Amino acid sequence: MSRRWPAFAINGALAGLAVVALFPLLWMLSVSFMQHGEASTYPPPLLPSRPTLANYRELFERAGMGRHLLNSAIVATLTTLVSLAFNLAAGYAFAKLRYAGRERVFQALLGALLIPAQVGMIPLFLIMKWLGLVNSYGGVVVPALASVFGIYLVRQYARSIPDDLLEAARIDGAGELRIFASIVLPLLKPIVVTLAIFTFLASWNDFMWPLIVLGDQAWQTAPVALAALSREHVQDNELMMAGSVVTLVPVLALFFVLQRHYIEGLLLGSVKG
Amino acid sequence: MNERRAAWLFTLPALVVIGLFFFVPVLAAFVLSLTDFDLYALADLGNLRFVGLGNYIDVLRAPLFWKSLGNTLYFVGVGVPLSIAASLGAALLLDSRLARWKGVFRTALFAPVVTTVVAVAVIWRYLLHTRYGLINYLLAKAGIAPIDWLGDPHWSMPAIILFAVWKNFGYNMVILLAALQAVPAELREAARIDGANALQQFRHVTLPLLRPALLLVAIITVAGYFQLFAEPYVMTRGDPLQSTVSVLYYMYEEGFEWWSLGRATAIAFLLFALILVVTRVLVRIGKRGGYA
Numbered sequence: 001m002s003r004r005w006p007a008f009a010i011n012g013a014l015a016g017l018a019v020v021a022l023f024p025l026l027w028m029l030s031v032s033f034m035q036h037g038e039a040s041t042y043p044p045p046l047l048p049s050r051p052t053l054a055n056y057r058e059l060f061e062r063a064g065m066g067r068h069l070l071n072s073a074i075v076a077t078l079t080t081l082v083s084l085a086f087n088l089a090a091g092y093a094f095a096k097l098r099y100a101g102r103e104r105v106f107q108a109l110l111g112a113l114l115i116p117a118q119v120g121m122i123p124l125f126l127i128m129k130w131l132g133l134v135n136s137y138g139g140v141v142v143p144a145l146a147s148v149f150g151i152y153l154v155r156q157y158a159r160s161i162p163d164d165l166l167e168a169a170r171i172d173g174a175g176e177l178r179i180f181a182s183i184v185l186p187l188l189k190p191i192v193v194t195l196a197i198f199t200f201l202a203s204w205n206d207f208m209w210p211l212i213v214l215g216d217q218a219w220q221t222a223p224v225a226l227a228a229l230s231r232e233h234v235q236d237n238e239l240m241m242a243g244s245v246v247t248l249v250p251v252l253a254l255f256f257v258l259q260r261h262y263i264e265g266l267l268l269g270s271v272k273g
Numbered sequence: 274m275n276e277r278r279a280a281w282l283f284t285l286p287a288l289v290v291i292g293l294f295f296f297v298p299v300l301a302a303f304v305l306s307l308t309d310f311d312l313y314a315l316a317d318l319g320n321l322r323f324v325g326l327g328n329y330i331d332v333l334r335a336p337l338f339w340k341s342l343g344n345t346l347y348f349v350g351v352g353v354p355l356s357i358a359a360s361l362g363a364a365l366l367l368d369s370r371l372a373r374w375k376g377v378f379r380t381a382l383f384a385p386v387v388t389t390v391v392a393v394a395v396i397w398r399y400l401l402h403t404r405y406g407l408i409n410y411l412l413a414k415a416g417i418a419p420i421d422w423l424g425d426p427h428w429s430m431p432a433i434i435l436f437a438v439w440k441n442f443g444y445n446m447v448i449l450l451a452a453l454q455a456v457p458a459e460l461r462e463a464a465r466i467d468g469a470n471a472l473q474q475f476r477h478v479t480l481p482l483l484r485p486a487l488l489l490v491a492i493i494t495v496a497g498y499f500q501l502f503a504e505p506y507v508m509t510r511g512d513p514l515q516s517t518v519s520v521l522y523y524m525y526e527e528g529f530e531w532w533s534l535g536r537a538t539a540i541a542f543l544l545f546a547l548i549l550v551v552t553r554v555l556v557r558i559g560k561r562g563g564y565a
Contacts, residue, residue: 092286120298121424143294146287176279
């Protein structure tokens, strides 16, 4: 009895925390199927009395959420694909290819991690305006095509590639591009998955910069559109919950499938600090 | 192609992107903060004037800047310790030998971290609703009168802090859990044999070894919490009585509602300076404590 009690307390506390963490998400799902106005009653209903898809219909037909989800998907996919190529190449070069000034350039890059993105946000907006990229996918994608964090992550991982392996390939006459494509990339596969999911989620969830650069409704990503919708429809809880569901489902699904890679990346990225 | 040429070829695309879209804007921001860049300058650069430190002086004289600074410091000062305490508590529970289904629990507790701030802020606005919200319903069960969470200036910031702790504690939990798992079991075992109880083992064995991880977590969280923006944007619009206007929210309004871009950039620089100073102080404290 006295030995069982601590185990019961610890697992009970963990279960309690899990309920706190997940309940808001489950309730969101439940309310999104409720009849109009049903959520604005007391006591708060847990389950819909007569489940309906009306909120989702309104969301897609009247609020144009389909377009915004498509915008988010395009922006996040483009950002992920291109930045992956750029960050992988740069991270590998910083880890394995020797040239004068390499360490100094890398240190300068790391210095950028200290500067909050918002410092340069207003000039960046003016640059985007000048390039004609405001209110276009490019406005969000182009500045995110490479990231110091991504390069750092790849470099950390690529350092474990043995130099002998690369030397042997060079002696066999393989060019640097071939070595990268056929020897290095396969070895980097785990970090590719990690970085891909990190980038995709960060891009999908990003809010402040898309809010600034995508003023035109047609181009807005899902979070920006949802924020605008929530400021208009303060009272319409069922519609807002449906909006949250469609915004969250892609990221949560991706996380649940690839969570091991995500958490590994988080740990790898924060070891140095 | 030799190694040096290849290295430049491989790094060039990333360096160009980061240079053009990060370093250039940051440098330009400093120049911009010394000008009166506004809607007129946006239409015709001929209207641009150099104003020296004028923007900084204006901002430091604006009551709303000090209000926003106070709000942000409140959020950081209360929110960061609470978040880290929650993370540490959860990490300790997960690290326990007695805990079961660790993987499942870890995933569940981490899930809020990967969610979109805007979407979960919308959920929490509903949970915190004065009349229909679940939180007031639970409080009523405990005999506590309903709280106007997002409408009362005394409760608006605590409500946002509560939300932020829920959203973020899983992140630091994972880092602290990894640090806990690196604590050698023999050390705690030795302390136990020497007669230390669970609390003493934690204070004298685990906590000192956790110091570097705690410092790292504190710095990441402080820097992140100073950048409070989406939460008040969605949940309160900075209200009631500007009690949730953060420094970044103030910057956003100055820049993109009023188009005082020079002034907004000055606000961004002041925030940056503040973050640098506070994180430096944290590093100092962390290092000094380490030798004590």
